[in-house]
Amino acid sequence: MTDYYMFVAKAISADTVKIHVSRAEGGFLDFKLARLPNNYHLTDHFTVLDTNEKSVFLYVSDHTKMNPVGNLFISDGFGYRFSHSLENIVKQHHNVDFEAVESMEGTFLANRYDKDHRTGSFNTEGNLKKLDMDIDELRVVDEAKHENSKM
Secondary structure, X not given: OOOOEXXXXXXXXXXXXXXXXXXXXHOOOOEEEOEOOOOOOOEOOEEXXXXXXXXXXXXXXXXXXXXXXEEEEEEXXXXXXXXXXXXXXXXXXXXXXXXXXXXXOOOEEEOEOOHHHOOOOOOOOOOOOOOOOOHHHHHHHHHHHHHHHHO
């Protein structure tokens, strides 16, 4: 439950749920079924990320809790009709990498896993590839990029 919404999840199979949403404006008395786009379904691994903008930001894991990525959905103003916003959002150790930018109301950041440009393997522990450069080497690379951008 949040200030604006109440959520109730009902299992319909071993790995799928239905979410019902109620709003504060209605006294939390009327529940409506949350609706995702047709080509997506609610797995039993989902997280309500934010409701402060009177819309619901919902993370749904891709099929299993062991998969470290999922999809971000944003609701309409009523909180139950969702549209797909981003795919391959990273989730590590039960935390979705999604943050509100406090100095810019209505702005959020999400860490997205780019499957097309990966190096090495992506495992469920969330280990990142170690950079083999020290800070001085990074400054040299950054200065070279800056000089090239002036040309």
